[in-house]
Amino acid sequence: MKNSILTLGLAASVLVASCGDRKTEDNGEIELEAQNQQVTPEDMFQTSGEDGETSPEDLAEINSAKKVINDYFDAIERGTFNEAYESLAKTNSDRTTPSEFAEKYADVESATVSYTTNPEVVKGANGTDVKLPFRYTILTKDGNSMTYNGSAMIVKSSEEDADYMIQGMTMNREES
Known part of the structure; x- marks a missing residue:
């Protein structure tokens, strides 16, 4: 059996x-x-995901930072320089005065922004920083085109209801 x-x-x-x-x-x-x-x-070994996978929380932070950059260039394109100026953090070295800022961008006809590589999100006790690599092209009213490539540091303090602000931009002009 x-x-x-x-x-x-x-x-x-x-x-x-x-x-x-x-x-x-x-x-x-x-x-x-x-x-x-x-x-x-x-x-x-099992892993929780692929290397470089971005969490949903980080994606939300990145999208908020991209919105700040998009709104900044949209305001410049529309000629609402005070709106663009207000998106700069008070510690931003490019902030100058509102009238100097407006004069600097007065001849902009249009601006096109594209995001180039993976952004970095750093969360700390003081808030959240997003290093956002991007490229933009400005067309002036007299037909000149200038393209810049680099990154912006977009920061949000840990205070309740804090908004992202542009801390600074490190951009290099591309040769035409």
Whole structure:
């Protein structure tokens, strides 16, 4: 009795194993395919996700920072320089005075912004910083085009209801 149960179990195992990876040729013959998988030490460890995966919280911070940059250039394009000026943090070295800021951007006809590489989000006790790499092209009213590439540091203090502000931009003009 034990031998027949053992034989039956062995036959069922062979049958299940042989059915797993078979292919049928057009002529009706069954072709078995051997699986040759090697397991590496890296396969032994499970990870929570791919390297560089951005959390939903960080994505929300990045989108908020991008909105600040988009609104900044939209305000410059519309000629509402005070609105653009107000998005600069008080410690921003480009802040100057409102009239100097308006004069600097008075000849802008349009601005086009594109985001280039992965931004970095750093959360700390004082708030959240987003280093946002991007590129923008400005078309002046007299038809000149200037393109800049670099990054902006967008910061938000940890105070309740704090908004993101442009701390600074490190941009280099591209040669035309």
